[in-house]
Amino acid sequence: MTEPTRAERRQHSGGQWSIGRVEVARVEENIVPLATKVLVPDITADHIEANRSWVRPYFDEPQAGNPMLRLSLHSFVVLSGDTVIVVDTCVGPDPDRDLPGDPAFAERLERAIDGGLDAVDVVVCTHLHFDHVGWNTTWVEGRLVPTFPNARYLVTRAEMDELARNDHMAVGEPSIRPLAEAGVLDVIDLDGNGGHRITDEVGLIATPGHTPGHVSVAISSDGRSALITGDAFHTPLQFAHPELAAWRFDSDSQQSTATRKDLIERYAGTDALVLGTHFAPPSGGRLRRGETGVWFDAS
Numbered sequence: 001m002t003e004p005t006r007a008e009r010r011q012h013s014g015g016q017w018s019i020g021r022v023e024v025a026r027v028e029e030n031i032v033p034l035a036t037k038v039l040v041p042d043i044t045a046d047h048i049e050a051n052r053s054w055v056r057p058y059f060d061e062p063q064a065g066n067p068m069l070r071l072s073l074h075s076f077v078v079l080s081g082d083t084v085i086v087v088d089t090c091v092g093p094d095p096d097r098d099l100p101g102d103p104a105f106a107e108r109l110e111r112a113i114d115g116g117l118d119a120v121d122v123v124v125c126t127h128l129h130f131d132h133v134g135w136n137t138t139w140v141e142g143r144l145v146p147t148f149p150n151a152r153y154l155v156t157r158a159e160m161d162e163l164a165r166n167d168h169m170a171v172g173e174p175s176i177r178p179l180a181e182a183g184v185l186d187v188i189d190l191d192g193n194g195g196h197r198i199t200d201e202v203g204l205i206a207t208p209g210h211t212p213g214h215v216s217v218a219i220s221s222d223g224r225s226a227l228i229t230g231d232a233f234h235t236p237l238q239f240a241h242p243e244l245a246a247w248r249f250d251s252d253s254q255q256s257t258a259t260r261k262d263l264i265e266r267y268a269g270t271d272a273l274v275l276g277t278h279f280a281p282p283s284g285g286r287l288r289r290g291e292t293g294v295w296f297d298a299s
């Protein structure tokens with residue numbers, strides 16, 4: 001059997017983008033229909049109807065009158081020079097999680113990355129919720145070990161502090177402790193501007209509210225820029241309505257709303273690509289300012 005070409009790998013991944021010299025690929029674990037009332041409870045059918053022309057890919061037909069999100073679970077693989085970065089690791093192999101993962105996801109990642117899982121240098125955990133850290137580790141001979149054996153795993157100190165206070169999603173034991181034991185966990189303090197640099201082209205920016213130490217990924221290369229949202233946004237509808245918060249899960253919904261407004265202010269009307277961590281395909285687009293407000297242009 002011949003090795004898949006790079007183009008075939010990308011096709012398999014369900015989305016790829018170039019930002020200057022940086023390449024980003026989306027690798028999907030799953031897409032889950034989820035009632036909006038579970039995740040972003042204040043979304044109404046009217047919100048969706050009023051923005052129908054551009055939000056349709058992100059919602060299913062309502063069930064029993066309830067609007068339904070198409071919630072995507074995927075990693076972004078970022079190539080910056082020689083550095084291979086995986087942003088968030090989805091739900092993982094544990095079948096008892098509240099969202100369905102996919103046991104085959106690690107193999108899919110292996111195929112999608114030149115050099116496979118061994119080639120990954122950095123894993124970014126935007127925050128420590130179960131659907132972002134599940135594949136940090138994998139079972140080998142009855143023991144959880146790092147899935148990416150040569151990677152440093154980045155977690156902000158504020159996230160670690162929050163985990164120590166309240167591990168309400170039970171991620172510490174399966175998804176963080178094995179990293180610390182293997183010596184591959186880097187607890188990072190953000191700099192004075194609330195940032196952290198990974199390469200010349202890729203860095204983290206503080207986007208608190210969903211969790212206290214939440215970060216998004218900012219990319220800048222050859223005059224182009226992009227943002228990987230993490231859970232600052234759960235659906236593109238929040239670009240039009242940043243006040244719609246995931247308040248059942250946010251540590252501070254006022255803060256998450258302020259963060260969304262800041263990001264919209266910064267990116268709307270610019271050429272920057274915005275890549276949504278939970279957006280079903282098309283998962284990337286630009287924030288346009290239209291007559292009725294901001295909208296997500298994924299064309």
Ligand SMILES: [Zn+2]
Pocket residue numbers: 129131132231278
């Ligand atoms: Zn999430």
